[in-house]
Amino acid sequence: MLHLVFLAFLADSAHADEALRARVIGLLSGIESSPTAADWAALGPGAADELFAVATDPVALPTQRGNALLALGNFPSPAARDLLTATLGASSVDPLLRRKSALGLARGWGGAAVPTLSAALTDTDVQVRMSVVRALSELDDEGAREALRARLATEPDAAVRKLLVAGVSP
Amino acid sequence: MSRRFLAGALALAGCPDEPLVDEDVTFTDLGKFATTDEGVATVPWEAPEGVVSTEVFCGPYGFDTFATADAVTDPAGAAVYDDDAPFATGLRVGVLDDMLPVLVPVSPTLPASAGEWTLDLFVDASALPTTVTCGMVNRVGDVSADNSVDIAIVFVGVDGISAGMNATSGAGDASVQVALATLGDLWSGLGLSLGDVRYDDFGGDVATYSSIVGDEEFGELLRTAADEPELTFYFVQDIDLGDGASILGLSGGPPGIAAHGGTSKSGVVINVANIVASPDQVGLIMAHEGGHFLGLFHPTENDMSGEDPLGDTPVCATDTDADGTLTSAECADAGADNVMWPSAQVGTATTFSDDQAWVVARNPIVKP
DSSP: OHHHHHHHHHHHHHHHHHHHHHHHHHHHTOSSOOOOHHHHHHHOTTHHHHHHHHHTOTTSOHHHHHHHHHHGGGSOOHHHHHHHHHHHHOTTSOHHHHHHHHHHHHHHHGGGGHHHHHHGGGOSOHHHHHHHHHHHHTSOOHHHHHHHHHHHTTOOOHHHHHHHHHHHOO | OOHHHHHHHHHHTTOOSOOEEETTEEEEEEEEEEOOTTSEEEEEEEEOTTEEEEEEEEEOOOTTOEEEEEEEEOTTSOEEEETTSTTSSSOOOOOEESOEEEEEOSSTTSOOOSEEEEEEEEEOOSSSSOEEEEEEEEEESOOOSSEEEEEEEEEOSOTTTOTTOSTTTGGGOHHHHHHHHHHHHHHGGGTEEEEEEEEEEOOSOHHHHTEEEHHHHHHHHHTTOOSSSSEEEEEESEEEOSSSOOBSEEESSSSOOTTOOSSTTSOEEEEOTTTTTOHHHHHHHHHHHHHHHTTOOOSBOTTSSOBOSOSSSOOOOOOTTOSSOOOTTTTTTTTTTBTTSTTOOTTTOOBOOHHHHHHHHTSTTOBO
């Protein structure tokens, strides 16, 4: 009897995992809408494992992986921070994933992410630099503003410079 | 004489009020309208005899300002839209930044008719009164069940995703062609085929507009659409609404402003980050967003906040888990198979309804 109860528990658990995974994939795949912090919170801490799985799945769609990296900022943990930092710094990785990692670091770690983000202001990819500037600009942090001001002196791309100017403005 | 040459010749000759866009499609500048201190302007517009569709649009009033219709009145004097009951009739009007289009028809229950229509425009500007410029596009002539639409694909700095994604190589790029084939397959359910396909490279600030962030960049990109009777798809690296998350596509409007370029509602933007891994998905998103541009709405909104004005698209009310959000699984038998389902998925969302085909067949840029 106990055996049957245990099997039923396992079946329920697998079903719950499947349902959670489907909810996570759904939130990562919006056509015209994106999930809020409340949407992620409603899924509970178990969503972080699913986000990790998608973010590191090489066959998942790039937009799903990128959105998973960003959403890990809603579930800050040392492992999530390591993943986002490593992805942002890996020049061989799809720039989309690196850009979402920058935004995820700002979302999850705020001022504590400034050193990592500041280092990425010199990235060779213009789009990555633009996302890093956005990430730093969204932080109410004097260290972030200082890094943006410093980069403004040397940034060669006009579009990035435009964002930098907006980012250092009060 | 070609239609385009004829249009150009007439424009050069100074045809004053109704420059020809196409044989049966005209654009008319309605001039400027000042709102009251309450933000309301009454905009009359005239639909000609034999009208198939008519669209009026007003703006620009800026990306931080929104406008909608307080009311729309048809030539018989009937109120066919009332902001207090926005889902009560066969017309839908958005609450939109910068530019407000109103397209008739978006449902067989409210066909276009000849005579004077009236839009009571409400602009929620911080400084009132304000002034907007309005225009209208009218289509007359035949209607068919078999139609085509010309499309333009504008590549905005996406050759890092696939080397062939530019105006020179787009016609030979395998991913682009699979996406277009999927688009054609899906739109065949509307009785719609792809007409001329034109490829172009974006000539502006590629670094800024290849990754769209927020409504302003979205609208600014659409303002670069050509003044042609075609549907412009901008292919970009990414779209986010300002919160960092990628979304897959956005249409001006909906509905878009048809056959008239240069407005923030003159096209569609498609995120092609997934095009190599899943060109079918990009084709589906093109079909969905293109459907919005042509006057189609979501059968039911994910958050149950509204539904389209059509009688033959299912309304889903099965929020099984009571979380306030409808999923494709919850609506598997109530709309999730429709291409206009708000979270349409490849392989599942494959159909259009007869009413949707009826609406699209009458859009100003669709050719019988």
